Structures are given as C-alpha cells and as structure tokens.
Amino acid sequence: MRPPRTRKKAPPRPSRKTPVAIVRRILESYARRGVFRSFSQTSSGGKAHFRFRWLWNLPFRATFQGKALRFENLLPAIPPGSELHAGLQAFIEGCQSDQRPEHRRIDPRRLAVQFSNRRLCFRVVGTDYEYGVRKAIHLVNEIFLSYLSAEHPQFLVRHFAVPEE
Amino acid sequence: MDNEHKREPGSRREFLSRSIVVAGALGAAHQVAAAAETAPAPIRLPEAIPAALRAPGKPAAFPMRGGQVFAKVCKEEGLAALFCCPGNYEVINSLCEEGIPCYGGRTEGSMCAAADGFIRVTGEIAACSGTEGPGFTNMIMNIAAAHAARTPLLVLASNKRLSEEDAEGGIQTVYQQPTTEGMRKYGKRLIDPLRVHEYAAYAFRQLKTGVPRPVHLDFPQEISGARFKDPSELRFFHEKSRYRTDARPHPDPKRIRALAEMIRKAQRPMIVASTGVFYSRAWSALKTVAEKADIAVCESGTSRGHFSDAHPLSASTAPGALMSADLVIFAGQYSMPSVGEYNFSPDAKFARIDPDAADIGRNWPIDLGIVSCEKAALQALAEAVSPAKRPTWAAELAAERKKFEDQNDTYYNTGLGYQDAVHPAVIARQLSDFLYRGSLPKEQTTVVSGGYGIARYARRFLRAYRPGQICNGAYQYGAIGPDCGYAFGVSAAVQLGVGPQAPYKGAPIIGITGDAGFAYSGMEIETMMKYRVPAVMIVYNNNAWGIMSQGKPIHMYLFQENLRYDKIGEALGARGEYVAKPEEFLPALRRSYEIAAKERISTVINCQAKREFWQGSQHPPGFLGKVEPGCMAYAH
Numbered sequence: 182m183r184p185p186r187t188r189k190k191a192p193p194r195p196s197r198k199t200p201v202a203i204v205r206r207i208l209e210s211y212a213r214r215g216v217f218r219s220f221s222q223t224s225s226g227g228k229a230h231f232r233f234r235w236l237w238n239l240p241f242r243a244t245f246q247g248k249a250l251r252f253e254n255l256l257p258a259i260p261p262g263s264e265l266h267a268g269l270q271a272f273i274e275g276c277q278s279d280q281r282p283e284h285r286r287i288d289p290r291r292l293a294v295q296f297s298n299r300r301l302c303f304r305v306v307g308t309d310y311e312y313g314v315r316k317a318i319h320l321v322n323e324i325f326l327s328y329l330s331a332e333h334p335q336f337l338v339r340h341f342a343v344p345e346e
Numbered sequence: 347m348d349n350e351h352k353r354e355p356g357s358r359r360e361f362l363s364r365s366i367v368v369a370g371a372l373g374a375a376h377q378v379a380a381a382a383e384t385a386p387a388p389i390r391l392p393e394a395i396p397a398a399l400r401a402p403g404k405p406a407a408f409p410m411r412g413g414q415v416f417a418k419v420c421k422e423e424g425l426a427a428l429f430c431c432p433g434n435y436e437v438i439n440s441l442c443e444e445g446i447p448c449y450g451g452r453t454e455g456s457m458c459a460a461a462d463g464f465i466r467v468t469g470e471i472a473a474c475s476g477t478e479g480p481g482f483t484n485m486i487m488n489i490a491a492a493h494a495a496r497t498p499l500l501v502l503a504s505n506k507r508l509s510e511e512d513a514e515g516g517i518q519t520v521y522q523q524p525t526t527e528g529m530r531k532y533g534k535r536l537i538d539p540l541r542v543h544e545y546a547a548y549a550f551r552q553l554k555t556g557v558p559r560p561v562h563l564d565f566p567q568e569i570s571g572a573r574f575k576d577p578s579e580l581r582f583f584h585e586k587s588r589y590r591t592d593a594r595p596h597p598d599p600k601r602i603r604a605l606a607e608m609i610r611k612a613q614r615p616m617i618v619a620s621t622g623v624f625y626s627r628a629w630s631a632l633k634t635v636a637e638k639a640d641i642a643v644c645e646s647g648t649s650r651g652h653f654s655d656a657h658p659l660s661a662s663t664a665p666g667a668l669m670s671a672d673l674v675i676f677a678g679q680y681s682m683p684s685v686g687e688y689n690f691s692p693d694a695k696f697a698r699i700d701p702d703a704a705d706i707g708r709n710w711p712i713d714l715g716i717v718s719c720e721k722a723a724l725q726a727l728a729e730a731v732s733p734a735k736r737p738t739w740a741a742e743l744a745a746e747r748k749k750f751e752d753q754n755d756t757y758y759n760t761g762l763g764y765q766d767a768v769h770p771a772v773i774a775r776q777l778s779d780f781l782y783r784g785s786l787p788k789e790q791t792t793v794v795s796g797g798y799g800i801a802r803y804a805r806r807f808l809r810a811y812r813p814g815q816i817c818n819g820a821y822q823y824g825a826i827g828p829d830c831g832y833a834f835g836v837s838a839a840v841q842l843g844v845g846p847q848a849p850y851k852g853a854p855i856i857g858i859t860g861d862a863g864f865a866y867s868g869m870e871i872e873t874m875m876k877y878r879v880p881a882v883m884i885v886y887n888n889n890a891w892g893i894m895s896q897g898k899p900i901h902m903y904l905f906q907e908n909l910r911y912d913k914i915g916e917a918l919g920a921r922g923e924y925v926a927k928p929e930e931f932l933p934a935l936r937r938s939y940e941i942a943a944k945e946r947i948s949t950v951i952n953c954q955a956k957r958e959f960w961q962g963s964q965h966p967p968g969f970l971g972k973v974e975p976g977c978m979a980y981a982h
Contacts, residue, residue: 182954209752211692214711214738215685215710215711215748216685216692216711218685235685235686236686237684237686237687238684238686239686240392264963271958282670282738282742284613284614284670284672285669289953315693316690318671319691319692319693322692323669324531324690326669326686326689327665327666327669327684327973328975329971330971330972330973331665331971331972331973332971334969334970334971334972335969345893346798346824346892
C-alpha cells in the first residue's frame with residue numbers, strides 16, 4: 182500500500198475581507214476607473230500607506246491602521262482659530278447633518294471624522310469599511326471642490342498651485 | 347496732416363490743456379457743442395458710409411478674379427458675415443459685393459474676436475480678415491481664443507506675392523501658416539490660382555464637419571488677383587454637394603441602448619450640455635430626452651441657453667447638486683476638464699457623446715463612449731430611454747438652486763453696504779434684475795460676459811433662457827480684452843437676426859468687461875457707432891489688473907486711479923455714463939438701454955470700483971471662487 186500523499190499547505194492568502202484588503206480594494210477601484218491617475222501601496226510598522234494622484238493631478242497620501250484612514254498633511258497652513266479653520270470645521274460638520282440628502286451625508290454612527298493640525302482622520306465605527314473609505318474619499322473630494330474651490334480659491338492657489346485664473 | 351499736428355510741441359501744460367479741450371468737446375458729441383473758439387467739429391458719420399451700406403451688391407459672374415471665385419463659394423456656403431480691417435482687398439471687396447454682411451473695424455484682433463462672438467451666439471460661420479504681416483499677426487490672440495473655444499471661424503489674410511517668396515521685398519512679410527500651427531483645424535497658403543475653388547472647398551469641408559475650429563487661408567496676390575474667363579480655366583469647380591456632405595455620424599444603437607440602461611439604473615442622472623450641443627442645434631432633442639427621463643441638465647461651453655435656466659431640471663444654477671449626480675453624460679464637451687476641474691462625485695459613472703472618437707477618454711475617464719453628432723445621439727437616446735420620474739432628484743435641484751440664489755442675495759446685500767465705490771455684486775444683481783425681472787422679456791437680451799474679477803460675480807447672476815443668449819467671453823483660453831470685439835460681433839448678429847437671435851432682431855445687447863480688458867478692444871466702440879450696432883458696455887473699473895493678488899512689486903499691476911472710460915466712449919462718438927455710487931448704476935443702465943433701443947447709440951458705463959474689493963478679509967466677500975460646470979464655468 183502506498184503511503185498517502187501529504188499535501189503541502191499553501192501559505193495563507195490575505196483575506197479579501199480583512200479591513201486593509203477592503204480599503205485597498207476600494208482605493209484601487211478608483212485607480213482602475215481612472216479617477217486616481219496612479220496608485221501604490223506599501224506597508225510598514227503595521228500601517229498600510231497609499232499613494233495616488235487625484236484632483237488636479239496632485240499627489241495624495243493616506244495611511245490605514247486599525248480602523249483609521251488618515252490623510253496626513255492634507256490641508257497645510259490653516260491656523261487653528263482662523264476663519265478658514267472654522268469654516269472647514271463647519272463644512273465637515275455640515276456633511277454629517279440630517280439636512281443633507283442621504284446620498285451626500287456621512288453617518289456619524291458609521292464613520293467618525295476628525296480634522297486637526299493638517300490631518301483629516303476617518304475612523305470606521307463598526308465594520309463597514311467600504312462605506313468608510315468611500316465616504317472618506319467623497320469628503321476629501323467635496324472639501325477641495327465644493328468648499329475650498331468655491332469659498333477659498335486663494336488657499337488652493339497658494340498651497341496647491343491650482344491656477345488662479 | 348492738419349495744422350494741429352504740424353505745430354511744434356509746446357510745453358507739457360499746453361499739451362495737456364489742448365488734450366482736455368479736445369476730449370471734452372468730443373464728449374459732447376450728442377449735445378449742442380458749446381460755442382468756443384477752439385471747439386472742434388462734432389463727431390459725425392460721413393454720408394459715404396450709409397450710402398455704401400445702402401448700395402446693392404454686385405455678385406460676380408465670369409470673367410472673374412480669384413478673390414471673386416472664393417467669395418462665390420463663401421456665399422454659396424452661407425458665410426454669415428465678415429469682420430475685417432483693410433488689406434486682402436480682392437477677397438474682402440468680393441465678399442462684400444456678393445452681399446455678405448461685412449464690417450470694417452479698428453483692429454484686426456478685435457474684428458477676429460467679433461467674428462468669434464458672432465459665431466458663438468448664432469452657430470453660423472463667419473470670417474475675419476486682415477492684411478498680410480501686421481494685420482494677420484494682430485489677430486493671433488483671438489485666433490487662439492477661437493481655437494480653444496472650438497469656433498468654426500474662417501481666418502483670411504492676404505500675403506504678398508508668390509514671386510516674392512523669401513525675398514523680403516517691400517514690407518509686411520511673414521510666413522503665416524507656421525504662425526497658426528496649433529491654433530487651427532486646417533490651414534493653407536494658396537499657391538496655385540487654378541485651385542482657388544478647390545481650397546475654398548477644403549475650408550468649408552473642415553468648418554462644417556466634426557469638431558469645429560478655425561480654418562486659416564492666406565492669399566498671395568497671384569491667387570486673389572488671378573483672372574478666369576470661364577469655369578473651364580479652374581481646375582476644380584463643383585457645386586457644394588459634390589465636395590462635401592451634410593451627413594453626420596450617427597450613434598451605434600447598442601451603445602445608445604447601453605446608455606439608456608445606465609440612465610434607467612441611475613437615481614440622479616445629469617447631462618452636461620456643452621459647445622457641441624449648441625453647434626449641432628440639439629436643444630430640442632436635449633429637452634426631450636431630459637424631460638422623458640427626468641435627467642438634470644447643466645450647461646458649459648462658449649455660449650449658454652441651449653437648456654433654459656428656468657427649466658425645473660436645470661442644474662446650471664444649482665452648483666450644490668453636481669456632487670449628487672450618479673451618472674454624468676458629457677454631450678459635446680469639446681474642451682474636456684481633468685478630474686478636479688468639474689465638481690462630480692468619484693463614484694459617479696461617466697458617458698461621453700462626441701463626434702471625434704479620438705478625443706473620447708482624454709482627461710476624464712469614461713464608462714461609455716458614443717461617437718456621434720450630438721443631435722443624432724440625443725435624438726436616438728430620446729427614443730431609447732425609458733420614461734421615468736425622479737421627483738426627489740428634481741426637488742434636490744430646486745433646493746440647490748434656491749441655496750445658490752440665497753448666497754447671491756447675501757453677496758448683493760453685502761455689496762450694497764459699500765458706499766464709496768460700486769461693488770461688483772451690485773452691478774451683477776441689478777443688471778440681472780433689469781434684464782430678467784423688469785419690463786424686458788427675459789429671453790430678449792444677449793449678453794457678452796467678459797472681464798476677469800467682475801465675471802466671477804456677473805456669471806453667478808446672468809441667466810440664459812434660450813440658445814445663444816450668453817456669449818462666454820473668456821472661455822478656456824482666458825484672453826482678457828476681446829470683450830468689446832465680441833460685443834460688436836454679437837450685436838451685429840442680433841441686428842441681423844441670425845440663427846437663434848432671429849426673434850430678438852434689433853434689440854440692444856449688453857457687454858461686460860474690466861478696465862484692463864477695455865484697453866485691448868475699446869476702440870471698437872467707434873465701430874459700434876459707425877454701424878449703429880448698439881451695445882451697452884459695462885466697464886468694471888477697479889484701477890488694476892484683476893490678477894493683482896500676485897502683485898509684487900505692485901506698480902506693475904496697478905493703473906492710475908479713477909480713469910474715465912466713459913469719456914473714451916464719448917470721444918469715440920458713443921455715450922458715457924459715470925457711476926461711482928451703488929444707487930447710480932441702475933438709472934444709468936436704464937438710460938443707456940433705452941437710448942440703445944431707440945436711437946441705436948452705444949454707451950460705455952464706467953463703474954468706479956476699487957481694487958480692495960478683491961481682498962475678502964477686509965472687504966467681504968472678496969474675490970469669488972467658482973464651481974464648474976454650470977453658470978460659473980469658463981475654463982471648460
């Protein structure tokens with residue numbers, strides 16, 4: 182009798198359902214669709230780092246760890262207490278308001294948003310990471326296009342070299 | 347040369363004194379001149395001008411010269427107007443003799459802009475022309491603007507003799523065709539007299555098909571002056587149906603069905619109706635498809651009004667709704683934005699309808715591309731799309747329109763608070779009230795929306811209710827300055843009642859510009875008066891270039907303060923109005939419009955503002971941002 186074959190176990194694949202895999206899949210989908218013009222991911226120290234070019238072809242960087250997706254250095258040179266800072270806070274809060282249509286609203290029971298010191302941080306409440314990532318991308322999009330472009334064009338000119346004219 | 351010019355120059359004081367006397371006296375052109383020893387003769391129109399305009403044309407018949415052969419093709423092809431300065435005589439004289447409306451202005455550049463403006467509000471082809479080197483190169487900025495705007499503009503210029511090629515004989519020599527490289531669809535220096543008809547056919551084939559752009563022909567004297575006894579001497583002489591087709595590309599039915607399915611699945615679909623919708627005259631098809639499936643429509647492009655701002659599905663004045671669209675259909679968006687330049691959601695799906703397959707997918711990623719004439723595609727879509735009602739989407743559009751109007755009200759009320767100068771929000775809002783909420787039919791007045799900083803306010807308040815009602819001056823190329831040229835061409839179109847301007851034939855138009863812009867084309871006020879083509883030109887005078895926020899050192903960005911552009915208007919034979927306080931603007935506008943309507947006299951309204959209005963921290967709301975597409979759009 183021949184001894185039974187022993188199958189070598191394949192190394193475990195990263196689950197498509199881990200939080201980081203979901204975050205990567207969603208962000209990558211924007212790149213595949215051409216919304217982002219480039220996309221890369223690296224990992225270090227338990228964090229996943231994402232880089233991509235997006236609005237006005239500008240470089241964006243996001244970091245995911247635990248339940249938090251952070252955009253570091255997203256909004257530079259906004260002094261706390263300034264009119265722009267207050268306006269931005271109000272805009273972000275407005276995006277979570279019941280007054281907004283549902284498709285434009287961030288549900289704070291599913292995603293917490295914090296803006297402080299150049300950084301925009303999104304923390305998924307619960308386990309719906311896809312919701313969290315998509316809403317985070319929507320909010321960044323809206324901050325730049327609906328708020329800064331419309332209300333503070335000079336800020337974009339000064340800090341992001343968006344054409345003034 | 348008159349005696350005044352022969353005199354030796356005196357002191358600076360004498361010179362200034364003489365200048366003031368001359369300027370002041372000219373300014374009183376429409377009043378009885380005060381009796382004074384030095385009073386100059388009043389400005390008047392020489393009888394030769396109306397006499398020449400009254401004279402019937404003399405269409406050419408063989409034997410003909412090359413210029414006449416070319417002009418015959420232009421007439422056959424329906425060239426709607428020519429705007430020119432002297433030069434290229436064989437061609438411009440022949441065009442005039444054929445009975446094509448012709449206008450002679452003060453600079454070739456402004457006449458080029460006039461032709462562009464004419465086309466942007468009529469959809470018809472017009473031409474500009476200038477003399478060889480300097481006349482041609484004067485047109486360059488505005489050829490480039492027409493190129494960026496995708497205007498089917500026919501650029502004509504004379505160009506020496508072939509026999510003098512490379513010889514620098516005489517003056518005004520330049521190689522024209524390399525100069526327009528990159529700012530035209532097609533260009534040709536005609537070199538064989540026998541092919542003059544053939545190259546006219548080349549020009550119109552390009553102008554009348556696909557995505558429009560300028561076509562540039564330059565005429566050496568051997569071509570325009572060549573003599574032909576009969577058609578047999580021309581190598582190419584066909585009726586237009588033999589050298590081009592009116593056929594248009596029609597959409598693939600499968601792709602139309604796919605788009606109809608995308609619309610069916612969408613909750614908040616939106617069509618961005620741009621330049622191609624206007625040029626293909628697709629406004630009825632657009633309305634049908636929008637109404638059948640409750641699709642929002644937002645305009646962009648070189649002109650506005652192909653989807654009325656008054657329509658409940660209009661998103662042109664609902665910038666806050668753009669991010670809600672989950673399906674966006676670009677129709678005839680020839681100047682494509684990149685991601686970030688239009689306010690759409692990253693999760694929206696995108697389709698594009700365009701006659702040029704090679705352009706679909708440029709800049710903005712698409713989920714579906716349809717190669718087609720815009721009108722054919724929208725007609726097919728109107729057939730294919732399932733009827734649908736989207737009341738919550740319509741309600742959101744209405745709410746966002748109201749929010750936008752409320753914000754405009756806030757700006758206006760803030761602007762009214764400034765009493766030491768006229769705030770741009772006051773000009774924009776009171777103009778808007780006058781045009782759309784007063785005694786005039788709101789569809790009547792065609793507006794040239796120009797300037798830089800003032801445009802950021804004016805665009806928010808201007809409305810379009812029918813095709814070609816707003817000419818978007820600085821569209822894409824962003825040239826500051828052609829506004830009086832555009833205004834002349836637009837007013838000529840309205841006086842002639844061409845295309846969608848027909849119901850408003852004879853009505854005055856409004857032009858808006860800045861003090862920086864006025865310097866480039868303000869001399870065309872004289873052309874407006876010469877032809878009695880009336881415009882009310884509003885000059886926002888803030889003593890500075892609009893871009894002065896970059897001003898270090900500031901002297902390069904500022905002008906002398908309180909310059910009087912109204913006086914320039916008067917000196918050129920028009921009226922002038924000086925407005926320095928908010929409450930003075932509306933009465934001045936009313937007077938100017940009434941005189942323009944009754945007497946066909948143009949007015950320059952100098953609105954004295956101040957540069958500090960662009961500093962939002964001290965003078966809120968300051969220089970405004972913008973959201974595209976929609977009423978604020980001018981980049982794409």
